[in-house]
Every structure is written in structure tokens, then in C-alpha cells.
Amino acid sequence: MEKIKVLHITQSVGGVETYLRQVIQNIDRSRYDLSIASCEPSLEKLCALHEVPYFHLNMSRGVNPFVDLQSIFKIRALIKKQQPQLVHLHSSKAGFVGRIGAKFAGCPSLFTPHGVSYLSFTGLKRMVFFMLELLGKRFTHKILAISQSEANRCVYEIGHKSENIHVIPNSMTIPSVPVLVPDKLGNLEGEIKIGTIGRLTAQKNPLQFVDIANGVIKGNEKVHFYFLGAGFHEDMGAEVKERVQYHGIENNFHLIGKGDSIIALNFLRQLDIFLLPSIFEGLPYALLEAMYEAVPCIVSKCDGNNDVIDNNDNGYACLVTDEFVAAITRLIKQPELAKSIGEAGKQYVINRHDIANNIKDLEKIYAEI
Known part of the structure; x- marks a missing residue:
């Protein structure tokens, strides 16, 4: 059976890095061929550790029309070159430019917000990022929410169709026995x-x-x-x-x-x-x-x-x-x-x-x- 090629694109680390680590370590690698594109060094190290192809992408953290436009074309070119059957996009910035790039490349995409972007802001900034989410909706193929609350926001606030949204909660490896690790922190103060x-x-x-x-x-x-x-x-x-x-x-x-x-x-x-x-x-x-x-x-x-x-x-x-x-x-x-x-x-x-x-x-x- 031919492997399904999935390209993950993100700008964020933290919870997204943990999410990707869980996917890489647990997905059936005999059926799924994964690769990751990002600008974060820690993700490059993660890919090297698990023999997953890594591609470096520059993306701005804030709204930067010139850099964002460049990112869209770079993502489109990467998709055209690597020919994945699916692009899985993580977090707001990669999710926005990635959805557009995937659409232009003719590749289906799956977007995981990891917390919808406009919730970070108040006032005018919140309105701007909410409008960007409305714009991004035009380029959205499918959404994978990490909680039911996130799915509800996508449906009732942004207006995505519920049939285009899947929900799988963030998950972790449950060991059969307690994990023993070396002490790299030392004792914390306080009773x-x-x-x-x-x-x-x-x-x-x-x-x-x-x-x-x-x-x-x-x-x-x-x-x-x-x-x-x-x-x-x-x-x-x-x-x-x-x-x-x-x-x-x-x-x-x-x-x-x-x-x-x-x-x-x-x-x-x-x-x-x-x-x-x-x-x-x-x-x-x-x-x-x-x-x-x-x-x-x-x-x-x-x-x-x-x-x-x-x-x-x-x-x-x-x-x-x-x-x-x-x-x-x-x-x-x-x-x-x-x-x-x-x-x-x-x-x-x-x-x-x-x-x-x-x-x-x-x-x-x-x-x-």
C-alpha cells in the first residue's frame, strides 16, 4: 500500500511541538509519510531525532503583508515540489498563510488552530484578527479542533460548516508503568x-x-x-x-x-x-x-x-x-x-x-x- 504523505506546517512551538511529537511517535509510519516545515530550531531537532524530513520556512510573528505574501508563495512552491496528499496546518499564522498556499497549490488542507487567533487580543486588534479568520475561511478545506470549545468557536463565531470540522482532543502517551527520569531541576523551595x-x-x-x-x-x-x-x-x-x-x-x-x-x-x-x-x-x-x-x-x-x-x-x-x-x-x-x-x-x-x-x-x- 502506498504511504499517505502529510506535510505539517507551523510557526509555533510549545503545545504545537508537543502535539507534533505525539503524532510522530504514535502514528503508523508504515502507512503515513510525515514531513514538517517551520522556522523553529527545536522542531528541526525533533525531526532529526525521528528521521522526519524538515524544511525551513521564514514566517513573521505579527501581521506583515510583504513577508506573509512571500510565505504564501514559498508554501505553494514547497507543496508543488514535495507533492503531499494533505497539508496539516498548525496555529494562526501558519494556518492563515498555509491555507492560502495550499489552496493555490491545489492540495487539500487540515487546519488546527490550537486556540483561535483573535482571542489573544482586545479592541481593534481583536477585530483585525477576527476579520483575518473570516478571510481565511474562504481558503479552508477541513478543520481539526483540539477541543469542543474550539470547534464551537469555529462554527458559531467564524461561521465554518460543522460538517467540515473534526474534533480530536489533545492527547498524550499513557505509560504502562511510571516514567523514571533523571533529576535535572533540583529541589524547589517551600513547604x-x-x-x-x-x-x-x-x-x-x-x-x-x-x-x-x-x-x-x-x-x-x-x-x-x-x-x-x-x-x-x-x-x-x-x-x-x-x-x-x-x-x-x-x-x-x-x-x-x-x-x-x-x-x-x-x-x-x-x-x-x-x-x-x-x-x-x-x-x-x-x-x-x-x-x-x-x-x-x-x-x-x-x-x-x-x-x-x-x-x-x-x-x-x-x-x-x-x-x-x-x-x-x-x-x-x-x-x-x-x-x-x-x-x-x-x-x-x-x-x-x-x-x-x-x-x-x-x-x-x-x-x-
Whole structure:
């Protein structure tokens, strides 16, 4: 049987990189021939590790008509040269220019937003990016959403036809035995450790994270807060440090630079509570990974988080800072409750987010398209 050639195109890393790693490691490589085009060095290393062809593409992060037009023609030329049967596009920028390039090349495409673009902005910027999504709709073949919330936005806000949208939730490898990894992080300070993983950008709402930390620390100085992922494609690092200084919690608040998957696992296994006050999400891998490690999770009520957290059952979903502080305080005071919440979260991930099951649905979608 001839292999189905799928070209993945992205500009982003983080959750997208984790997604691609899961696909590469679990898809039936005897039936599917994968390649990746991106501008990120980490993805080039990922491809080299798994013997997947990699193609370098320059794409601008913001709106840059000249560079974006160049990207469209480069993507079209790459598709014409490589002749994939399907192009799978990830994130807003690659999704926009890639859909147009694939359309011009006459190749069907599958677009995964990983969080629709306009949710990152307010005011005029939000309107501009929403209009770009409406424009992109004209060039869209099929959509693969990573959560039902993401699919709903595509249908009810952007106006895509529901029959053109598939939903497969972000998934992870569920090992048969606990994974043993070397300690690359060392011991974190504090009797009680609360943390998150992400970039210091508006999406992850780091200023509210600091405000929540302040509310908890003022009532219990044994608690330390950690943010893993600082210094990587961030634009709010200075603001976060200023807010920490304003509250006077420097001794109990820690920023840690971005690490690899082993450091992330070292980090999660030391946490007592995982905190994610994001403004929006697609469906965060960091949350799934924390839940799988049986860390009780407290999150914001936003897309992605709402798809995973059943409030008061396998975690807590909050809106305002006082709610977050109250939920954290409750779990600190009731360790048995924290343990049961963590175990419920782990079982949820095992039941619904096992890549061994969900990769079969992805293969089916690839074959159908």
C-alpha cells in the first residue's frame, strides 16, 4: 500500500511541538509519510531525532503583508515540489498563510488552530484578527479542533460548516508503568509549592498569577509560587517582575527558564497544586500532564480548560482572583480533598486523552481527506 504523505506546517512551538511529537511517535509510519516545515530550531531537532524530513520556512510573528505574501508563495512552491496528499496546518499564522498556499497549490488542507487567533487580543486588534479568520475561511478545506470549545468557536463565531470540522482532543502517551527520569531541576523551595508552565505572555495571564500568589502568600508564608517557561518568546517579563516587587513577594515567587520535557516532569512532580489562570487556551498539554501526575489543578473558566475540568470533581475552575485564592486555600487546608481531586484528574486523562486510542481517529481523518 502506498504511504499517505502529510506535510505539517507551523510557526509555533510549545503545545504545537508537543502535539507534533505525539503524532510522530504514535502514528503508523508504515502507512503515513510525515514531513514538517517551520522556522523553529527545536522542531528541526525533533525531526532529526525521528528521521522526519524538515524544511525551513521564514514566517513573521505579527501581521506583515510583504513577508506573509512571500510565505504564501514559498508554501505553494514547497507543496508543488514535495507533492503531499494533505497539508496539516498548525496555529494562526501558519494556518492563515498555509491555507492560502495550499489552496493555490491545489492540495487539500487540515487546519488546527490550537486556540483561535483573535482571542489573544482586545479592541481593534481583536477585530483585525477576527476579520483575518473570516478571510481565511474562504481558503479552508477541513478543520481539526483540539477541543469542543474550539470547534464551537469555529462554527458559531467564524461561521465554518460543522460538517467540515473534526474534533480530536489533545492527547498524550499513557505509560504502562511510571516514567523514571533523571533529576535535572533540583529541589524547589517551600513547604507548599504551587506552579504553572507557560510563557510570560498575555494568553497565560501572568499578572493575575502574581496577584493570586500575593493573596495566598499573605495568608501563608510557607507557600512558594513558580512559573516555569520564563524568557522564551515572552513580552511580559518586565511587567511580571514589577508586579512581584509591588506586592513584596520576591522571596516566595520564582521564575524558571524554559526547560525540556524532563525538567517539566521534574517540576510537576514537586508541585502541590497546578495553577493555570489563562485568558484562553486550545487545550493545554501542561494541564493534561499535571492532571496525569495527580497534581490537583485550579484553572480559569476559558476554552480548553472548561473542556477538561469538571468543577469540584477533577479540579477547580475560577474567574476572579479571590476565587482562585479561596480554592487554593481550601486544598492546602484539606490535603485529603487535594489528593482525591488529583486522582480524579489523573483518571480523567487516562480515560479520554490516551494517544494510543486517539491517534487512530487522526489516521482515519488523514485517510478520508
